[in-house]
Amino acid sequence: MGLHRSERCPTCRHRDSGVPMTSSAVIELDGVTRSFGAGHTKTTALDAISLTVMPGEFVAIIGPSGSGKSTLLNILGLLDRSSGGRYLLNGVDVQSLSERDRDRVRNETLGFVFQDSRMLLMDTAAGNASLGLKVRGTPRVDRATRVGAALRRLGLTHRMGETAINLSGGERQRVAIARAMATEPAVILADEPTGALDSKNSESIISHLRELNRQGVTVVVITHDRTVADAADRRVEIVDGVIVADSGAATSKSATAAAEAPAPQNRRPSFAVRLWDEFCDALSVHSSKPARALLLLTAFMLGAGGLVCSIGISESAAAQVTERLTQASLDEVVVRSASGTAFADGFYYADGSASAAINGLEGVRSSGFVASVAAAEARITLLPSGSVPNQPAFDGSVVVADAGYLGAQQVTAAPAHAVGLLSADWGARVALIGEGAAENLGIASVGPGAQIWVDGSAVDIVGVITDTGRKAALREAIVLSPAALGTLTPDDVSLVVRTVPGYPAALAEAIPLAVAPGDPAQVRVETVADLRNLRFGVATDLGTLVGIVSVLLLLLASMSSAIAMYLSVQARSSEIALRRALGASRGSVWRVFTMEGLVIGAAGGVSGAALGVCAVVIVCVLQGWTPTLSPSVLLLGLVAGCVSGICSATYPAIVAARADPAIAIRG
Structure with missing residues (x-):
């Protein structure tokens, strides 16, 4: 059955309760079980209860523990449904009302006072007194007026x-x-x-x-x-x-009271006001439990920060790869023997003759020889082999290059x-060592007489590489002269x-002829331009790898937060019961808890984004990269x-x- 706000109660002073009158009784139970x-x-808590309460009565329902008093109150308050019989509230059979209409009637027609007062302990007295009006969506100005008047009458x-x-x-x-009262x-x-x-x-x-009863309010007390x-009339x-x-x-007795009291004004409930109140309640819940809020915030911050950091680092790394490949594609080519050997029609690449032929071409600035040697084959040690038992061998990168190559790079x-000295005319067996390789070998300084043993x-x-130029990997490498092979x-x-x-x-066409x-x-x-397409693969693979880790962190944060919030729901059954008793719909209760998750998640997202950006900047500075981070991140x-x-x-x-209000109220 639908409710019509235009219909008003003809026998009492109160504003529209949302229930049309068909009887002079405000409460009428007929054979309710x-x-x-x-x-x-099967247990029968109420057995064919019939009771009529007229407007303005003060009724006390008494009886021993377990007699069914609380069950009766839950049915009267629309917190529970009867198994049989009929309950008319202002002439309407409440069994025919939808869940939403029951919630609205409970908020607009009924007021509850519980034994333990059911306070939100971290909210103010005014905040607690206004909770029913919050549920209704009453504007803040009207709410403050009504709550102030109610607390003033009660000396608070x-x-x-x-x-x-x-x-x-x-x-x-x-x-x-x-x-x-409010x-x-x-x-x-x-x-x-x-x-x-x-x-x-x-x-x-x-x-x-x-x-309150003298002013026309019907009061039913379980006691x-x-x-x-004895204070009750009945x-x-x-x-x-x-x-x-x-x-x-x-x-x-309501007719006299109705004549004495001014008719209250009705206002249409505002969903926007409710939503704002739910947002403020979410903030209040988190601020009242700072330790819990901090843990949840940290979880979301790490998850969101990891995601931002992973994307930022992958974007920055991809940008460096792109920059280097693009730079190389503009001014670098690589020449190899088609047979895979060091020879090509009498030219030995390491003797400088091929480089000399290439350097004579127009557009060439420099060229140089480079090759690699497996560390296991080179067997590089700091001391002669056999002089020290179990002497560790260098396991880093071993590069063979001439001066032209290092100059080109x-x-x-x-x-x-x-x-x-790598290209000295007398064919010196010399080496340059990267700073990282020197640390690997335990070489503190390089001076006259410094040696390593190769095979x-x-x-x-003869020197230490101080600037790796376009080849950052040389920091961890040993560069041998061709003669040292x-x-x-x-x-x-x-x-x-x-x-x-x-x-x-x-030059790709001219070099083979030269x-x-x-x-x-x-x-x-080979022109490096052909390799520029690799940057997309590098960016995608790196982003996917780190992104997966970040998503896992985010899922872990969500799961831990879900557990914490679930435990919070269990601990706040009293609050849930109170909200439902005051007429909050299931949707409203759902929004309250969802809003709490949204608020703490948004705070974690903002702080996580800031943390992620800081992490990206730090990593880029340490790597010598230019931070690359799109605003959308x-x-x-x-x-x-x-x-x-x-x-x-x-x-x-x-x-x-989904909590049953009748069960929650007993909890």
């Missing part, structure tokens, strides 16, 4: 800004009454409102309930307290789910003339030619944090939304 379980385990104006955890038991219960309900349902209070505070609570029961006793006594017939060494023969170290067999023999920018394509005019087919010339960090935050909160939010 409530059973739990089935078969042999001076405690409005105090957090609930610092309030006394009596003050909390008065805040609970103010919370019910929504201007037609009916207040109170469950043992004085059960946890001393006699003085109990008298105060009874007095406030009586005052063990005879003092509370007492209904229930034992074993059956009403056994009723002190008086139902009578309406813009490599410098100390002392400055050391590079030229059992002494080779003088001896009997070693080199691999990947080639000539590297440095050209004037733009000449590689033309090096081997009798048989140009023996010479193969920062947005990606935020989006990743938000998505992972929402995902981590989804299941806990569903659990919270």
Whole structure:
């Protein structure tokens, strides 16, 4: 059955409750039963209860523990559904209402006061008193006015800004009454409102309930307290789910009160106001538990930061590869023998004759010989073989090159003339050593007489590479002069030619004729331009590898956060019950917890993006790269944090939304 806001209650002063009147009774139970379980385990909590409550009555429902009082209150408050019979609220059979309409009626028609007050302990007294209006979507200005008036009537104006955890038991219960009053309900349902209070505070609570009743509010109280029961106009006793006594017939007293009180104003609930309140509540939850919030923030920050860092590093690395390949493609070609040997039609690449022929071509700046030797074959040691037992051999890169090659690659060494010694006319057996290779071998300094042993023969170290130029790998390498090869067999023999920018394509045709005019087919010339396409593969592979690790970190952060939020849902069953009792829909409860995940995820995404950018800059500085990071990566960090935050909160939010309000309220 749908609800119509234009219909108003003709017998009471309160604003539209959303339920059309078909009877003068505000509450009418006819043969209501409530059973739990089935078969042999079936338990009957209420057995054919019939009860009528007129507008403006003050009714106390009394009975021993386990008599069914709380079950009856849950049914009256639309927190639970009866198993049989009929319940009319303002003349409407509530069994016919949808879940959403039940939530709305509960918020607009009913007010709850519980035994333990059900406070949000880290919120203020005013915040707790306004919770029902928040659920309704009441604008903040109206909310502040109503809450202020309610707290003022209850003598709590001076405690409005105090957090609930610092309030006394009596003050909390008065805040609970103010919370019910602020929504201007037609009916207040109170469950043992004085059960946890001393006699003085109990008298105060009874007095406030009586005052509300005198103003036309129907009050139904569940109580063990005879003092509370005696304050009521009517007492209904229930034992074993059956009403056994009723002190008086139902009578309406609301007409007089209605004449005394001004008609309240109605406002259409605002979803935007609700959403903003849920966002503020999410901030409040995290700020009230800073340690938990910090752990969640750290998890999301590491996940989002790892993602941003991986993309930034892969982009920066790919940019360096692209830059070097592009640079080489403009001014570098590589010449190799088609047969894979060091010879081509009588030219021995290492003797400089091929380089001399190439250097005579137009557009050539320099050229040089380069080859590699397997470290296992070179057997490079610091001392003569056999002089020291188990002496470790150098396991790094061994390069054979002449001065022309190092010049083409813009490599410098100390002392400055050391590079030229690689191509000395007298065929010196010398070597240059990279700084990293020197550390590997344990060479602290290079001076006269410094030697290494290559395949059992002494080779003088004439210098240390101080700037690797275009070949960063030379820092970890030992560069031997061609004369130092001896009997070693080199691999990947080639000539590297440095050209004037733009000449590689033309020289690729001219070089074979210059090096081997009798048989140009023996010479193969490669332009580095052909390798530029590799940069896409490098970028993709690197990004994929590091991206997978980052996604795993993000998933781990989401899972750990989901567990933390799930445990939070379990610990906040009282809050969930309170929100549902005040009329919050399942969707609203779901949004509250989802918003918490979104807020902490967004914060983690922003801080993670900043952390990732810092990490990229640090890595690039250490590597000597130019940081390359697209602005969209920062947005990606935020989006990743938000998505992972929402995902981590989804299941806990569903659990919270599906919580049975009747069960939650008992918890």
